[in-house]
Amino acid sequence: MKFQKIIGGLAAVSLSATTLVACGADGGGEPGEGGPIRIGSTDTNMREWDVFADLAEEEGIDIEIVDFSDYNTPNDALAQDQIDVNKFQHLQFLSEYNVGSNADLTPISATEIYPLALFWQGHDSLDGIEGEEIAIPNDSTNQGRAINVLVQAGLVTLREDGLINPTPADIDEEASDVTVTPVDAAQTAAVYQEGNPAVINNSFLERAGIDPKEAIFQDDPSNEEAEPYINVWVTTPDNADNEEIHRLAELWKDxxxxxxxxxxxxxxxxxxxxxxxxxxxxxxxxxxxxx
Incomplete structure:
Protein backbone atom coordinates (compact mmCIF):
# COMPACT_ATOMS: atom_id res chain seq x y z
CA MET A 1 0.00 0.00 0.00
CA LYS A 2 1.37 3.37 -1.01
CA PHE A 3 -0.76 5.70 1.13
CA GLN A 4 -1.74 5.80 4.77
CA LYS A 5 -3.51 8.55 6.67
CA ILE A 6 -2.81 8.80 10.39
CA ILE A 7 -5.10 10.76 12.69
CA GLY A 8 -2.44 12.36 14.86
CA GLY A 9 -4.58 13.39 17.83
CA LEU A 10 -2.06 11.91 20.22
CA ALA A 11 0.72 13.78 18.46
CA ALA A 12 -1.10 17.06 19.03
CA VAL A 13 -1.18 16.39 22.76
CA SER A 14 2.24 14.94 23.42
CA LEU A 15 5.46 14.50 21.51
CA SER A 16 6.48 11.52 23.56
CA ALA A 17 8.14 8.30 22.46
CA THR A 18 4.76 6.58 22.86
CA THR A 19 3.26 9.01 20.37
CA LEU A 20 6.01 8.21 17.89
CA VAL A 21 4.95 4.57 17.96
CA ALA A 22 1.27 5.52 17.75
CA CYS A 23 1.94 7.54 14.61
CA GLY A 24 3.98 4.79 13.03
CA ALA A 25 7.01 7.05 12.59
CA ASP A 26 10.48 5.63 12.85
CA GLY A 27 13.16 8.31 13.17
CA GLY A 28 16.49 8.21 11.42
CA GLY A 29 17.62 7.72 7.85
CA GLU A 30 16.63 9.50 4.67
CA PRO A 31 12.88 10.06 4.11
CA GLY A 32 11.47 7.28 1.98
CA GLU A 33 14.29 4.86 2.78
CA GLY A 34 12.68 1.75 4.20
CA GLY A 35 9.42 3.51 5.02
CA PRO A 36 6.93 6.14 3.93
CA ILE A 37 7.55 9.86 3.68
CA ARG A 38 5.61 11.32 6.61
CA ILE A 39 3.66 14.49 5.82
CA GLY A 40 2.07 16.57 8.56
CA SER A 41 -0.91 18.88 8.08
CA THR A 42 -3.96 20.29 9.86
CA ASP A 43 -6.51 19.99 7.04
CA THR A 44 -6.20 16.43 5.78
CA ASN A 45 -9.98 16.09 5.61
CA MET A 46 -9.95 18.32 2.50
CA ARG A 47 -10.54 16.54 -0.82
CA GLU A 48 -7.26 17.77 -2.28
CA TRP A 49 -5.35 15.45 0.02
CA ASP A 50 -7.13 12.40 -1.45
CA VAL A 51 -6.38 13.65 -4.97
CA PHE A 52 -2.76 14.24 -3.99
CA ALA A 53 -2.45 10.79 -2.38
CA ASP A 54 -3.71 9.11 -5.56
CA LEU A 55 -1.08 10.97 -7.60
CA ALA A 56 1.66 9.97 -5.15
CA GLU A 57 0.58 6.35 -5.44
CA GLU A 58 0.70 6.56 -9.24
CA GLU A 59 4.27 7.88 -8.89
CA GLY A 60 5.16 4.96 -6.65
CA ILE A 61 5.96 7.23 -3.69
CA ASP A 62 5.01 5.73 -0.34
CA ILE A 63 3.50 8.43 1.89
CA GLU A 64 1.94 8.65 5.31
CA ILE A 65 -0.22 11.72 6.03
CA VAL A 66 -0.37 12.67 9.70
CA ASP A 67 -3.24 14.92 10.78
CA PHE A 68 -2.67 17.39 13.62
CA SER A 69 -5.38 19.21 15.53
CA ASP A 70 -3.46 22.41 16.29
CA TYR A 71 -1.09 24.71 14.44
CA ASN A 72 2.10 24.51 16.50
CA THR A 73 2.54 20.76 16.74
CA PRO A 74 3.32 20.04 13.05
CA ASN A 75 6.44 22.21 13.34
CA ASP A 76 7.43 20.65 16.66
CA ALA A 77 6.99 17.20 15.14
CA LEU A 78 9.10 18.16 12.14
CA ALA A 79 11.87 19.64 14.28
CA GLN A 80 11.93 16.42 16.33
CA ASP A 81 11.99 14.13 13.24
CA GLN A 82 8.54 12.67 13.89
CA ILE A 83 7.57 13.68 10.38
CA ASP A 84 9.64 14.49 7.29
CA VAL A 85 7.78 17.49 5.85
CA ASN A 86 4.68 19.54 6.59
CA LYS A 87 2.24 21.65 4.59
CA PHE A 88 -0.11 23.85 6.58
CA GLN A 89 1.47 27.26 7.13
CA HIS A 90 2.54 30.48 5.48
CA LEU A 91 5.96 32.09 5.70
CA GLN A 92 4.96 34.58 8.40
CA PHE A 93 3.86 31.76 10.70
CA LEU A 94 7.05 29.81 9.94
CA SER A 95 9.24 32.82 10.72
CA GLU A 96 7.55 33.34 14.07
CA TYR A 97 8.01 29.66 14.90
CA ASN A 98 11.69 29.59 13.93
CA VAL A 99 12.50 32.74 15.90
CA GLY A 100 10.45 31.73 18.94
CA SER A 101 11.75 28.14 19.02
CA ASN A 102 15.32 28.82 17.81
CA ALA A 103 14.60 26.43 14.94
CA ASP A 104 15.77 26.40 11.31
CA LEU A 105 12.90 24.77 9.44
CA THR A 106 13.07 25.69 5.77
CA PRO A 107 10.54 26.22 2.95
CA ILE A 108 11.08 24.22 -0.23
CA SER A 109 8.06 25.01 -2.39
CA ALA A 110 5.18 27.49 -2.58
CA THR A 111 1.58 26.30 -2.75
CA GLU A 112 -1.01 29.07 -2.66
CA ILE A 113 -2.11 32.31 -1.04
CA TYR A 114 -5.51 32.69 0.56
CA PRO A 115 -6.28 36.39 0.17
CA LEU A 116 -7.43 38.29 3.25
CA ALA A 117 -10.49 40.35 2.44
CA LEU A 118 -12.66 43.24 3.64
CA PHE A 119 -16.42 42.67 3.84
CA TRP A 120 -19.28 45.13 4.38
CA GLN A 121 -22.80 43.81 4.41
CA GLY A 122 -25.02 45.34 1.73
CA HIS A 123 -22.09 46.95 -0.08
CA ASP A 124 -20.23 45.88 -3.20
CA SER A 125 -17.50 48.55 -3.22
CA LEU A 126 -15.49 50.86 -0.98
CA ASP A 127 -17.81 53.76 -1.80
CA GLY A 128 -18.98 55.51 1.35
CA ILE A 129 -16.69 53.67 3.74
CA GLU A 130 -14.83 56.81 4.82
CA GLY A 131 -15.29 57.44 8.53
CA GLU A 132 -16.31 53.84 9.29
CA GLU A 133 -14.82 51.74 12.09
CA ILE A 134 -13.41 48.50 10.69
CA ALA A 135 -12.98 45.35 12.76
CA ILE A 136 -9.72 43.45 12.20
CA PRO A 137 -8.36 40.21 13.72
CA ASN A 138 -6.29 40.88 16.84
CA ASP A 139 -3.94 37.88 16.65
CA SER A 140 -0.28 38.51 15.93
CA THR A 141 -0.29 36.62 12.62
CA ASN A 142 -3.28 38.34 11.01
CA GLN A 143 -3.50 41.80 12.60
CA GLY A 144 -0.59 43.27 10.64
CA ARG A 145 -1.80 41.69 7.43
CA ALA A 146 -5.31 43.09 7.95
CA ILE A 147 -3.89 46.58 8.44
CA ASN A 148 -1.90 46.21 5.22
CA VAL A 149 -5.10 45.15 3.42
CA LEU A 150 -6.52 48.54 4.41
CA VAL A 151 -3.27 50.23 3.35
CA GLN A 152 -3.53 48.61 -0.10
CA ALA A 153 -7.18 49.76 -0.26
CA GLY A 154 -6.07 53.33 0.34
CA LEU A 155 -8.06 53.56 3.56
CA VAL A 156 -5.21 53.58 6.09
CA THR A 157 -1.90 55.45 6.12
CA LEU A 158 1.03 54.23 8.21
CA ARG A 159 3.48 56.50 10.01
CA GLU A 160 6.25 54.52 8.28
CA ASP A 161 5.90 53.00 4.83
CA GLY A 162 6.60 49.35 4.08
CA LEU A 163 5.97 47.80 7.50
CA ILE A 164 5.37 44.07 7.07
CA ASN A 165 3.61 43.54 10.40
CA PRO A 166 2.19 46.92 11.50
CA THR A 167 0.13 47.40 14.66
CA PRO A 168 -2.68 49.89 15.29
CA ALA A 169 -0.08 52.16 16.93
CA ASP A 170 1.64 52.45 13.54
CA ILE A 171 -1.46 53.97 11.92
CA ASP A 172 -1.50 57.70 11.22
CA GLU A 173 -5.11 58.25 12.23
CA GLU A 174 -5.29 61.85 10.97
CA ALA A 175 -4.13 60.79 7.51
CA SER A 176 -6.42 57.73 7.37
CA ASP A 177 -10.00 57.53 6.10
CA VAL A 178 -11.14 54.86 8.58
CA THR A 179 -10.38 53.67 12.11
CA VAL A 180 -9.64 50.08 13.12
CA THR A 181 -10.79 48.03 16.10
CA PRO A 182 -8.92 44.76 16.80
CA VAL A 183 -11.21 41.92 17.92
CA ASP A 184 -10.87 38.17 18.27
CA ALA A 185 -10.63 36.73 14.76
CA ALA A 186 -13.72 34.58 15.36
CA GLN A 187 -15.73 37.74 16.16
CA THR A 188 -15.02 39.55 12.89
CA ALA A 189 -17.84 37.68 11.13
CA ALA A 190 -20.27 38.66 13.89
CA VAL A 191 -19.26 42.31 13.51
CA TYR A 192 -19.92 42.02 9.77
CA GLN A 193 -23.34 40.48 10.37
CA GLU A 194 -24.20 43.45 12.57
CA GLY A 195 -23.73 45.67 9.52
CA ASN A 196 -20.20 46.93 10.17
CA PRO A 197 -17.19 46.48 7.85
CA ALA A 198 -14.70 43.81 8.90
CA VAL A 199 -11.58 42.06 7.64
CA ILE A 200 -12.41 38.36 7.98
CA ASN A 201 -10.05 35.36 7.82
CA ASN A 202 -10.86 32.91 5.05
CA SER A 203 -11.38 30.10 7.58
CA PHE A 204 -14.31 31.90 9.23
CA LEU A 205 -16.24 32.70 6.05
CA GLU A 206 -17.79 29.29 5.42
CA ARG A 207 -18.88 28.68 8.99
CA ALA A 208 -20.53 32.13 9.04
CA GLY A 209 -22.21 31.54 5.68
CA ILE A 210 -20.39 34.44 4.02
CA ASP A 211 -19.73 34.20 0.28
CA PRO A 212 -16.04 35.06 -0.40
CA LYS A 213 -17.16 36.74 -3.62
CA GLU A 214 -18.94 39.40 -1.53
CA ALA A 215 -15.60 40.93 -0.52
CA ILE A 216 -15.32 44.62 -1.37
CA PHE A 217 -11.51 44.48 -1.32
CA GLN A 218 -8.78 41.90 -0.80
CA ASP A 219 -5.00 41.93 -0.76
CA ASP A 220 -3.18 41.25 -4.01
CA PRO A 221 -1.18 37.97 -3.91
CA SER A 222 1.33 39.47 -6.36
CA ASN A 223 1.99 42.46 -4.07
CA GLU A 224 5.21 42.40 -2.03
CA GLU A 225 3.16 43.04 1.11
CA ALA A 226 1.44 39.69 0.56
CA GLU A 227 4.67 37.67 0.32
CA PRO A 228 4.71 36.70 4.02
CA TYR A 229 1.43 34.87 3.49
CA ILE A 230 2.57 32.47 0.80
CA ASN A 231 1.76 28.96 2.00
CA VAL A 232 4.64 26.52 1.74
CA TRP A 233 5.95 22.98 2.03
CA VAL A 234 8.44 22.94 4.90
CA THR A 235 11.15 20.51 5.95
CA THR A 236 14.45 20.43 7.80
CA PRO A 237 17.74 21.66 6.29
CA ASP A 238 18.96 18.05 6.10
CA ASN A 239 16.03 17.13 3.85
CA ALA A 240 15.84 20.36 1.84
CA ASP A 241 17.30 18.67 -1.25
CA ASN A 242 15.50 15.34 -0.92
CA GLU A 243 14.29 14.44 -4.42
CA GLU A 244 11.17 12.54 -3.35
CA ILE A 245 10.02 15.37 -1.08
CA HIS A 246 10.51 17.82 -3.92
CA ARG A 247 8.55 15.54 -6.24
CA LEU A 248 5.68 15.48 -3.75
CA ALA A 249 5.71 19.28 -3.65
CA GLU A 250 5.52 19.29 -7.45
CA LEU A 251 2.53 16.95 -7.36
CA TRP A 252 0.66 19.52 -5.28
CA LYS A 253 0.82 21.79 -8.34
CA ASP A 254 -0.92 19.20 -10.51
Whole structure:
Protein backbone atom coordinates (compact mmCIF):
# COMPACT_ATOMS: atom_id res chain seq x y z
CA MET A 1 0.00 0.00 0.00
CA LYS A 2 1.37 3.37 -1.01
CA PHE A 3 -0.76 5.70 1.13
CA GLN A 4 -1.74 5.80 4.77
CA LYS A 5 -3.51 8.55 6.67
CA ILE A 6 -2.81 8.80 10.39
CA ILE A 7 -5.10 10.76 12.69
CA GLY A 8 -2.44 12.36 14.86
CA GLY A 9 -4.58 13.39 17.83
CA LEU A 10 -2.06 11.91 20.22
CA ALA A 11 0.72 13.78 18.46
CA ALA A 12 -1.10 17.06 19.03
CA VAL A 13 -1.18 16.39 22.76
CA SER A 14 2.24 14.94 23.42
CA LEU A 15 5.46 14.50 21.51
CA SER A 16 6.48 11.52 23.56
CA ALA A 17 8.14 8.30 22.46
CA THR A 18 4.76 6.58 22.86
CA THR A 19 3.26 9.01 20.37
CA LEU A 20 6.01 8.21 17.89
CA VAL A 21 4.95 4.57 17.96
CA ALA A 22 1.27 5.52 17.75
CA CYS A 23 1.94 7.54 14.61
CA GLY A 24 3.98 4.79 13.03
CA ALA A 25 7.01 7.05 12.59
CA ASP A 26 10.48 5.63 12.85
CA GLY A 27 13.16 8.31 13.17
CA GLY A 28 16.49 8.21 11.42
CA GLY A 29 17.62 7.72 7.85
CA GLU A 30 16.63 9.50 4.67
CA PRO A 31 12.88 10.06 4.11
CA GLY A 32 11.47 7.28 1.98
CA GLU A 33 14.29 4.86 2.78
CA GLY A 34 12.68 1.75 4.20
CA GLY A 35 9.42 3.51 5.02
CA PRO A 36 6.93 6.14 3.93
CA ILE A 37 7.55 9.86 3.68
CA ARG A 38 5.61 11.32 6.61
CA ILE A 39 3.66 14.49 5.82
CA GLY A 40 2.07 16.57 8.56
CA SER A 41 -0.91 18.88 8.08
CA THR A 42 -3.96 20.29 9.86
CA ASP A 43 -6.51 19.99 7.04
CA THR A 44 -6.20 16.43 5.78
CA ASN A 45 -9.98 16.09 5.61
CA MET A 46 -9.95 18.32 2.50
CA ARG A 47 -10.54 16.54 -0.82
CA GLU A 48 -7.26 17.77 -2.28
CA TRP A 49 -5.35 15.45 0.02
CA ASP A 50 -7.13 12.40 -1.45
CA VAL A 51 -6.38 13.65 -4.97
CA PHE A 52 -2.76 14.24 -3.99
CA ALA A 53 -2.45 10.79 -2.38
CA ASP A 54 -3.71 9.11 -5.56
CA LEU A 55 -1.08 10.97 -7.60
CA ALA A 56 1.66 9.97 -5.15
CA GLU A 57 0.58 6.35 -5.44
CA GLU A 58 0.70 6.56 -9.24
CA GLU A 59 4.27 7.88 -8.89
CA GLY A 60 5.16 4.96 -6.65
CA ILE A 61 5.96 7.23 -3.69
CA ASP A 62 5.01 5.73 -0.34
CA ILE A 63 3.50 8.43 1.89
CA GLU A 64 1.94 8.65 5.31
CA ILE A 65 -0.22 11.72 6.03
CA VAL A 66 -0.37 12.67 9.70
CA ASP A 67 -3.24 14.92 10.78
CA PHE A 68 -2.67 17.39 13.62
CA SER A 69 -5.38 19.21 15.53
CA ASP A 70 -3.46 22.41 16.29
CA TYR A 71 -1.09 24.71 14.44
CA ASN A 72 2.10 24.51 16.50
CA THR A 73 2.54 20.76 16.74
CA PRO A 74 3.32 20.04 13.05
CA ASN A 75 6.44 22.21 13.34
CA ASP A 76 7.43 20.65 16.66
CA ALA A 77 6.99 17.20 15.14
CA LEU A 78 9.10 18.16 12.14
CA ALA A 79 11.87 19.64 14.28
CA GLN A 80 11.93 16.42 16.33
CA ASP A 81 11.99 14.13 13.24
CA GLN A 82 8.54 12.67 13.89
CA ILE A 83 7.57 13.68 10.38
CA ASP A 84 9.64 14.49 7.29
CA VAL A 85 7.78 17.49 5.85
CA ASN A 86 4.68 19.54 6.59
CA LYS A 87 2.24 21.65 4.59
CA PHE A 88 -0.11 23.85 6.58
CA GLN A 89 1.47 27.26 7.13
CA HIS A 90 2.54 30.48 5.48
CA LEU A 91 5.96 32.09 5.70
CA GLN A 92 4.96 34.58 8.40
CA PHE A 93 3.86 31.76 10.70
CA LEU A 94 7.05 29.81 9.94
CA SER A 95 9.24 32.82 10.72
CA GLU A 96 7.55 33.34 14.07
CA TYR A 97 8.01 29.66 14.90
CA ASN A 98 11.69 29.59 13.93
CA VAL A 99 12.50 32.74 15.90
CA GLY A 100 10.45 31.73 18.94
CA SER A 101 11.75 28.14 19.02
CA ASN A 102 15.32 28.82 17.81
CA ALA A 103 14.60 26.43 14.94
CA ASP A 104 15.77 26.40 11.31
CA LEU A 105 12.90 24.77 9.44
CA THR A 106 13.07 25.69 5.77
CA PRO A 107 10.54 26.22 2.95
CA ILE A 108 11.08 24.22 -0.23
CA SER A 109 8.06 25.01 -2.39
CA ALA A 110 5.18 27.49 -2.58
CA THR A 111 1.58 26.30 -2.75
CA GLU A 112 -1.01 29.07 -2.66
CA ILE A 113 -2.11 32.31 -1.04
CA TYR A 114 -5.51 32.69 0.56
CA PRO A 115 -6.28 36.39 0.17
CA LEU A 116 -7.43 38.29 3.25
CA ALA A 117 -10.49 40.35 2.44
CA LEU A 118 -12.66 43.24 3.64
CA PHE A 119 -16.42 42.67 3.84
CA TRP A 120 -19.28 45.13 4.38
CA GLN A 121 -22.80 43.81 4.41
CA GLY A 122 -25.02 45.34 1.73
CA HIS A 123 -22.09 46.95 -0.08
CA ASP A 124 -20.23 45.88 -3.20
CA SER A 125 -17.50 48.55 -3.22
CA LEU A 126 -15.49 50.86 -0.98
CA ASP A 127 -17.81 53.76 -1.80
CA GLY A 128 -18.98 55.51 1.35
CA ILE A 129 -16.69 53.67 3.74
CA GLU A 130 -14.83 56.81 4.82
CA GLY A 131 -15.29 57.44 8.53
CA GLU A 132 -16.31 53.84 9.29
CA GLU A 133 -14.82 51.74 12.09
CA ILE A 134 -13.41 48.50 10.69
CA ALA A 135 -12.98 45.35 12.76
CA ILE A 136 -9.72 43.45 12.20
CA PRO A 137 -8.36 40.21 13.72
CA ASN A 138 -6.29 40.88 16.84
CA ASP A 139 -3.94 37.88 16.65
CA SER A 140 -0.28 38.51 15.93
CA THR A 141 -0.29 36.62 12.62
CA ASN A 142 -3.28 38.34 11.01
CA GLN A 143 -3.50 41.80 12.60
CA GLY A 144 -0.59 43.27 10.64
CA ARG A 145 -1.80 41.69 7.43
CA ALA A 146 -5.31 43.09 7.95
CA ILE A 147 -3.89 46.58 8.44
CA ASN A 148 -1.90 46.21 5.22
CA VAL A 149 -5.10 45.15 3.42
CA LEU A 150 -6.52 48.54 4.41
CA VAL A 151 -3.27 50.23 3.35
CA GLN A 152 -3.53 48.61 -0.10
CA ALA A 153 -7.18 49.76 -0.26
CA GLY A 154 -6.07 53.33 0.34
CA LEU A 155 -8.06 53.56 3.56
CA VAL A 156 -5.21 53.58 6.09
CA THR A 157 -1.90 55.45 6.12
CA LEU A 158 1.03 54.23 8.21
CA ARG A 159 3.48 56.50 10.01
CA GLU A 160 6.25 54.52 8.28
CA ASP A 161 5.90 53.00 4.83
CA GLY A 162 6.60 49.35 4.08
CA LEU A 163 5.97 47.80 7.50
CA ILE A 164 5.37 44.07 7.07
CA ASN A 165 3.61 43.54 10.40
CA PRO A 166 2.19 46.92 11.50
CA THR A 167 0.13 47.40 14.66
CA PRO A 168 -2.68 49.89 15.29
CA ALA A 169 -0.08 52.16 16.93
CA ASP A 170 1.64 52.45 13.54
CA ILE A 171 -1.46 53.97 11.92
CA ASP A 172 -1.50 57.70 11.22
CA GLU A 173 -5.11 58.25 12.23
CA GLU A 174 -5.29 61.85 10.97
CA ALA A 175 -4.13 60.79 7.51
CA SER A 176 -6.42 57.73 7.37
CA ASP A 177 -10.00 57.53 6.10
CA VAL A 178 -11.14 54.86 8.58
CA THR A 179 -10.38 53.67 12.11
CA VAL A 180 -9.64 50.08 13.12
CA THR A 181 -10.79 48.03 16.10
CA PRO A 182 -8.92 44.76 16.80
CA VAL A 183 -11.21 41.92 17.92
CA ASP A 184 -10.87 38.17 18.27
CA ALA A 185 -10.63 36.73 14.76
CA ALA A 186 -13.72 34.58 15.36
CA GLN A 187 -15.73 37.74 16.16
CA THR A 188 -15.02 39.55 12.89
CA ALA A 189 -17.84 37.68 11.13
CA ALA A 190 -20.27 38.66 13.89
CA VAL A 191 -19.26 42.31 13.51
CA TYR A 192 -19.92 42.02 9.77
CA GLN A 193 -23.34 40.48 10.37
CA GLU A 194 -24.20 43.45 12.57
CA GLY A 195 -23.73 45.67 9.52
CA ASN A 196 -20.20 46.93 10.17
CA PRO A 197 -17.19 46.48 7.85
CA ALA A 198 -14.70 43.81 8.90
CA VAL A 199 -11.58 42.06 7.64
CA ILE A 200 -12.41 38.36 7.98
CA ASN A 201 -10.05 35.36 7.82
CA ASN A 202 -10.86 32.91 5.05
CA SER A 203 -11.38 30.10 7.58
CA PHE A 204 -14.31 31.90 9.23
CA LEU A 205 -16.24 32.70 6.05
CA GLU A 206 -17.79 29.29 5.42
CA ARG A 207 -18.88 28.68 8.99
CA ALA A 208 -20.53 32.13 9.04
CA GLY A 209 -22.21 31.54 5.68
CA ILE A 210 -20.39 34.44 4.02
CA ASP A 211 -19.73 34.20 0.28
CA PRO A 212 -16.04 35.06 -0.40
CA LYS A 213 -17.16 36.74 -3.62
CA GLU A 214 -18.94 39.40 -1.53
CA ALA A 215 -15.60 40.93 -0.52
CA ILE A 216 -15.32 44.62 -1.37
CA PHE A 217 -11.51 44.48 -1.32
CA GLN A 218 -8.78 41.90 -0.80
CA ASP A 219 -5.00 41.93 -0.76
CA ASP A 220 -3.18 41.25 -4.01
CA PRO A 221 -1.18 37.97 -3.91
CA SER A 222 1.33 39.47 -6.36
CA ASN A 223 1.99 42.46 -4.07
CA GLU A 224 5.21 42.40 -2.03
CA GLU A 225 3.16 43.04 1.11
CA ALA A 226 1.44 39.69 0.56
CA GLU A 227 4.67 37.67 0.32
CA PRO A 228 4.71 36.70 4.02
CA TYR A 229 1.43 34.87 3.49
CA ILE A 230 2.57 32.47 0.80
CA ASN A 231 1.76 28.96 2.00
CA VAL A 232 4.64 26.52 1.74
CA TRP A 233 5.95 22.98 2.03
CA VAL A 234 8.44 22.94 4.90
CA THR A 235 11.15 20.51 5.95
CA THR A 236 14.45 20.43 7.80
CA PRO A 237 17.74 21.66 6.29
CA ASP A 238 18.96 18.05 6.10
CA ASN A 239 16.03 17.13 3.85
CA ALA A 240 15.84 20.36 1.84
CA ASP A 241 17.30 18.67 -1.25
CA ASN A 242 15.50 15.34 -0.92
CA GLU A 243 14.29 14.44 -4.42
CA GLU A 244 11.17 12.54 -3.35
CA ILE A 245 10.02 15.37 -1.08
CA HIS A 246 10.51 17.82 -3.92
CA ARG A 247 8.55 15.54 -6.24
CA LEU A 248 5.68 15.48 -3.75
CA ALA A 249 5.71 19.28 -3.65
CA GLU A 250 5.52 19.29 -7.45
CA LEU A 251 2.53 16.95 -7.36
CA TRP A 252 0.66 19.52 -5.28
CA LYS A 253 0.82 21.79 -8.34
CA ASP A 254 -0.92 19.20 -10.51
CA UNK A 255 -4.07 20.71 -12.08
CA UNK A 256 -6.27 18.10 -10.37
CA UNK A 257 -4.96 19.09 -6.93
CA UNK A 258 -5.20 22.81 -7.71
CA UNK A 259 -8.80 22.35 -8.84
CA UNK A 260 -9.64 20.60 -5.56
CA UNK A 261 -7.91 23.34 -3.54
CA UNK A 262 -9.88 26.00 -5.39
CA UNK A 263 -13.12 24.15 -4.69
CA UNK A 264 -12.31 23.67 -1.00
CA UNK A 265 -11.44 27.35 -0.59
CA UNK A 266 -14.66 28.58 -2.14
CA UNK A 267 -12.77 29.91 -5.12
CA UNK A 268 -10.38 32.08 -3.09
CA UNK A 269 -7.06 30.18 -3.22
CA UNK A 270 -4.49 31.59 -5.66
CA UNK A 271 -1.65 29.26 -6.77
CA UNK A 272 1.83 30.74 -6.26
CA UNK A 273 5.03 29.84 -8.09
CA UNK A 274 8.18 30.95 -6.26
CA UNK A 275 11.56 29.26 -6.22
CA UNK A 276 13.03 27.70 -3.11
CA UNK A 277 15.66 30.43 -3.07
CA UNK A 278 13.04 33.20 -3.24
CA UNK A 279 11.06 31.65 -0.41
CA UNK A 280 14.18 31.41 1.75
CA UNK A 281 15.01 35.07 1.06
CA UNK A 282 11.53 36.13 2.18
CA UNK A 283 11.80 33.94 5.27
CA UNK A 284 15.23 35.36 6.14
CA UNK A 285 13.82 38.88 5.91
CA UNK A 286 10.85 38.05 8.10
CA UNK A 287 13.04 36.37 10.71
CA UNK A 288 15.44 39.31 10.74
CA UNK A 289 12.60 41.72 11.40
CA UNK A 290 11.15 39.46 14.13
CA UNK A 291 14.40 39.17 16.09
Missing amino acids: PAVEEAVLESSGGTAVPVDRSQEELQEILDRLESEAQ
